[in-house]
Amino acid sequence: MLPFTRTVLGxxxxxxxxxxxxxxxxxxxxxxxxxxxxxxxxxxxxxWSGGLTAxxxxxxxxxxxxxxxxxxxxEYLSPNGAFVSTDLGVGWxxxxxxxxxxxxxxxxxxxxxxxxFGRPKRLTPNGVDRLGSRVxxxxxxxxxxxxxxxxQSGVSWGSxxxxxxxxxxxxxxxxxPIGDDVIGISVAAxxxxxxxxxxxxxxxxxxxxxxxxxxxxxxxGWMDWSIGVSGEHKFNERWSVSxxxxxxxxxxxxxxxxxxKSATQQSITLSVWxxx
Numbered sequence: 498m499l500p501f502t503r504t505v506l507g508x509x510x511x512x513x514x515x516x517x518x519x520x521x522x523x524x525x526x527x528x529x530x531x532x533x534x535x536x537x538x539x540x541x542x543x544x545w546s547g548g549l550t551a552x553x554x555x556x557x558x559x560x561x562x563x564x565x566x567x568x569x570x571x572e573y574l575s576p577n578g579a580f581v582s583t584d585l586g587v588g589w590x591x592x593x594x595x596x597x598x599x600x601x602x603x604x605x606x607x608x609x610x611x612x613x614f615g616r617p618k619r620l621t622p623n624g625v626d627r628l629g630s631r632v633x634x635x636x637x638x639x640x641x642x643x644x645x646x647x648x649q650s651g652v653s654w655g656s657x658x659x660x661x662x663x664x665x666x667x668x669x670x671x672x673x674p675i676g677d678d679v680i681g682i683s684v685a686a687x688x689x690x691x692x693x694x695x696x697x698x699x700x701x702x703x704x705x706x707x708x709x710x711x712x713x714x715x716x717x718g719w720m721d722w723s724i725g726v727s728g729e730h731k732f733n734e735r736w737s738v739s740x741x742x743x744x745x746x747x748x749x750x751x752x753x754x755x756x757x758k759s760a761t762q763q764s765i766t767l768s769v770w771x772x773x
Contacts, residue, residue, distance in 0.1 A: 533649040544574040548770040557616040558697040559757030586611040603641040624707025662693030683725040698754035715750035740767040
């Protein structure tokens, strides 16, 4: 696996995911490639880590305003592929249970629960229905196609006002060695169904009459493309620092929505970790 990637744990209750949501605030509907997992093979023994994460993220899908936060971070990794992480949610990579250790180094297949944040009331135009937060389910599949090329994919469902939204995301990550560290470069694209796009960027007839904004009914299709830069530096066996910069560009009906103030969406994450 790529040296800079990190794993994640699974199958806890929705209540746990919602608690983690307060620590993952940048994981909203405009996050784009933030939903693709960067994973190593599971550790030989259970691993616990904790720390602090500073984040900057779009306050709403298609919004121009940015939010900031300094929040606690934690991560539990199990040898059987289960994970709990404030960075990557709650889930299970089932490959270690079904295949050889060598295969588990190259493949990650499983599912996780992951929060998606909506549009805060203060950023919702008068007359437009508010979009609340949701806990979605995502099935993921990654493969280390080459020593420095990780192919990634994810299908999620449960987003939108009526929990009927769905997204497909595909991407690839490669690495640039810098001394003992590696800087990861990721590219990704996201497609969504009409339910997801309509909840995030659509305006119905009733909302149009109440708000004065034109009716907007997004069609299913591509929603954004994105590029990300990530890295991790280990000071010793216990202490490390990791970070990610991500910029996404809304396209199609999402970019042209009357609710979209900026088609460019950026987020930055910087974390300090201690392994216990």
